[in-house]
Amino acid sequence: MSTIKLTYFDVDGGRAEPTRIALSIGGIEFEDHRISFSEFRQMRSSTPFNALPAIEMNDGVYTQSNAMNRFFGKQAGLYPEDPWQAFLCDEVMDAIEDLMHFLVRTFGMRGDELKAAREKLVDGAFTTYLRTLNARLEAAGGEYFADGRLTVADLKVFVWIRGLDSGVLDYVPTDLASRVAPLLVQHMERVAADPGVVAYYEGRGK
Amino acid sequence: MSTIKLTYFDVDGGRAEPTRIALSIGGIEFEDHRISFSEFRQMRSSTPFNALPAIEMNDGVYTQSNAMNRFFGKQAGLYPEDPWQAFLCDEVMDAIEDLMHFLVRTFGMRGDELKAAREKLVDGAFTTYLRTLNARLEAAGGEYFADGRLTVADLKVFVWIRGLDSGVLDYVPTDLASRVAPLLVQHMERVAADPGVVAYYEGRGK
Numbered sequence: 324m325s326t327i328k329l330t331y332f333d334v335d336g337g338r339a340e341p342t343r344i345a346l347s348i349g350g351i352e353f354e355d356h357r358i359s360f361s362e363f364r365q366m367r368s369s370t371p372f373n374a375l376p377a378i379e380m381n382d383g384v385y386t387q388s389n390a391m392n393r394f395f396g397k398q399a400g401l402y403p404e405d406p407w408q409a410f411l412c413d414e415v416m417d418a419i420e421d422l423m424h425f426l427v428r429t430f431g432m433r434g435d436e437l438k439a440a441r442e443k444l445v446d447g448a449f450t451t452y453l454r455t456l457n458a459r460l461e462a463a464g465g466e467y468f469a470d471g472r473l474t475v476a477d478l479k480v481f482v483w484i485r486g487l488d489s490g491v492l493d494y495v496p497t498d499l500a501s502r503v504a505p506l507l508v509q510h511m512e513r514v515a516a517d518p519g520v521v522a523y524y525e526g527r528g529k
Numbered sequence: 530m531s532t533i534k535l536t537y538f539d540v541d542g543g544r545a546e547p548t549r550i551a552l553s554i555g556g557i558e559f560e561d562h563r564i565s566f567s568e569f570r571q572m573r574s575s576t577p578f579n580a581l582p583a584i585e586m587n588d589g590v591y592t593q594s595n596a597m598n599r600f601f602g603k604q605a606g607l608y609p610e611d612p613w614q615a616f617l618c619d620e621v622m623d624a625i626e627d628l629m630h631f632l633v634r635t636f637g638m639r640g641d642e643l644k645a646a647r648e649k650l651v652d653g654a655f656t657t658y659l660r661t662l663n664a665r666l667e668a669a670g671g672e673y674f675a676d677g678r679l680t681v682a683d684l685k686v687f688v689w690i691r692g693l694d695s696g697v698l699d700y701v702p703t704d705l706a707s708r709v710a711p712l713l714v715q716h717m718e719r720v721a722a723d724p725g726v727v728a729y730y731e732g733r734g735k
Contacts, residue, residue, distance in 0.1 A: 371661045371664075387619065387623040390619035391616075394612055394619075406600055409599070410591070410597075413600075414591055414592060414596040417595055418578055418592070418593060420623070421578065421630075428634065448579075451578060451579050455578045462589070
């Protein structure tokens with residue numbers, strides 16, 4: 324395996340964060356290349372699909388965060404070998420990716436337009452997805468989304484719920500997850516306390 | 530495996546079509562449940578994530594087309610076992626899912642608003658994605674996207690390019706793919722001629 328360089332925005336969240344954690348848990352060395360939004364505007368046309376996160380590996384540059392989560396998840400012991408459990412893991416990861424798409428549409432909006440769009444998201448897709456994810460977790464036993472252990476699906480949901488709770492998204496109430504999907508808040512705390520996750524953030528100095 | 534019932538709109542395209550083909554190639558029996566848009570409006574709130582395609586299997590109802598493609602792709606011999614080839618397959622499938630998200634945003638628009646949105650898509654994301662997919666196919670040897678053989682990534686791109694070429698999307702020139710990504714048009718013809726794909730459409734009476 325050649326050197327790995329993961330490029331994304333300088334936030335401990337969003338689409339690259341589960342991959343960063345999975346790489347760390349797997350003991351896979353990588354350059355955590357963090358860029359500003361203005362840097363992205365300058366380099367955007369040179370990334371495949373004009374997308375971030377982008378990853379350099381195997382002498383190429385690739386994209387798609389869930390493809391990365393699956394690839395490194397296999398190396399890090401964070402992806403189910405059983406096909407059915409892998410399906411459950413995949414469904415959850417792709418559902419969060421839907422939410423990212425819905426959210427990104429509101430970036431760049433301002434004022435009343437942003438407020439209306441975010442409130443529609445909160446009452447609509449966010450609530451619907453939180454409820455289904457809560458039910459999925461319950462059906463899987465309440466602790467982890469697949470395979471009865473930590474997988475990349477857990478990392479993906481953890482990062483999402485932590486983001487919702489953080490207040491970083493204007494017009495998204497920080498108590499939304501705890502009102503609509505209380506199991507997901509417990510799950511967030513469970514994942515945050517995972518030794519591999521703790522070690523990653525200690526390594527980041529946080 | 531319990532009975533499988535795949536619910537989607539009554540079109541030979543979109544998000545469910547690669548899964549239908551993969552199920553057919555794998556010889557996996559399923560009910561091809563096709564519904565109208567008004568039927569979807571009535572049943573929407575009862576599907577997980579309010580999403581289609583939805584699939585009944587293993588005593589539950591699940592969503593996420595690429596999760597289905599991967600699950601049935603494994604059973605049908607249409608998904609790479611090698612993790613790196615699986616990554617290449619996954620990246621392509623998720624890129625097409627991005628395109629679906631961009632396209633779905635224009636559904637429900639009319640007149641000048643639709644025209645402007647579609648033209649922006651054609652000059653922007655559609656062209657960018659077609660170019661990157663064309664380059665990906667070339668890098669993989671020019672015939673298939675991963676593993677040197679037909680995989681669910683090929684089915685996903687095939688359905689997308691066939692849709693672009695069909696003229697079903699207003700304000701999307703039917704020669705877009707042939708101008709921007711000629712390898713993808715050849716690829717579409719290659720996949721259309723695959724015996725498993727031919728057999729699926731013959732079974733559909735088409």
